[in-house]
Amino acid sequence: KNQVEQSPQSLIILEGKNCTLQCNYTVSPFSNLRWYKQDTGRGPVSLTIMTFSENTKSNGRYTATLDADTKQSSLHITASQLSDSASYICVVSVTNAGKSTFGDGTTLTVKP
Amino acid sequence: DTGVSQDPRHKITKRGQNVTFRCDPISEHNRLYWYRQTLGQGPEFLTYFQNEAQLEKSRLLSDRFSAERPKGSFSTLEIQRTEQGDSAMYLCASSTNHYEQYFGPGTRLTVT
Numbered sequence: 001k002n003q004v005e006q007s008p009q010s011l012i013i014l015e016g017k018n019c020t021l022q023c024n025y026t027v028s029p030f031s032n033l034r035w036y037k038q039d040t041g042r043g044p045v046s047l048t049i050m051t052f053s054e055n056t057k058s059n060g061r062y063t064a065t066l067d068a069d070t071k072q073s074s075l076h077i078t079a080s081q082l083s084d085s086a087s088y089i090c091v092v093s094v095t096n097a098g099k100s101t102f103g104d105g106t107t108l109t110v111k112p
Numbered sequence: 113d114t115g116v117s118q119d120p121r122h123k124i125t126k127r128g129q130n131v132t133f134r135c136d137p138i139s140e141h142n143r144l145y146w147y148r149q150t151l152g153q154g155p156e157f158l159t160y161f162q163n164e165a166q167l168e169k170s171r172l173l174s175d176r177f178s179a180e181r182p183k184g185s186f187s188t189l190e191i192q193r194t195e196q197g198d199s200a201m202y203l204c205a206s207s208t209n210h211y212e213q214y215f216g217p218g219t220r221l222t223v224t
Contacts, residue, residue, distance in 0.1 A: 031211075035213070042217055044155070086196050089154050089155075105153075105154050
């Protein structure tokens, strides 16, 4: 069964600090892995997209890594801001299929 | 604003009533997806259209759910004889490929 597991479930950090969120998956055959940011009550917004051959992708203060051998990904947030408070969702897609498998997200709270 | 719009944003209905939601994708996007998201969970895939053809449908979708995309542009999701378990956020996304999906703001359904 295709699964995406995210950890931690929730995280509280102080403004300005860095943090790393984890995503492990069992989806096969792998096509791509995406990280989304979802503010409360809003739709998810794409942060990064990585295919099999990519092992790192940056988007401003967000850097995602992918290890396709161990089926693990991480999202590193640098110099956190209050506006980073949101749910971060890892999504993995199989090759040539419309259905994607979503993790349950990590809820990040950045405190002043 | 991703360019994907959903209407209504909120819907409160009584158990047993029918409801219909609308999604307007980004105009040049030929692929359209519907997801359901409950509190603390990631989005769950419901169905996928390529142009007007419904190509995939989740087993989660009971006979009470139906989706259409009559002219390959906007889409509707109808839930008949709503149940309290249908209370969730219903998300629509559109794309030109399976990778970069753009999500709408969602429709929050509350069944009383």
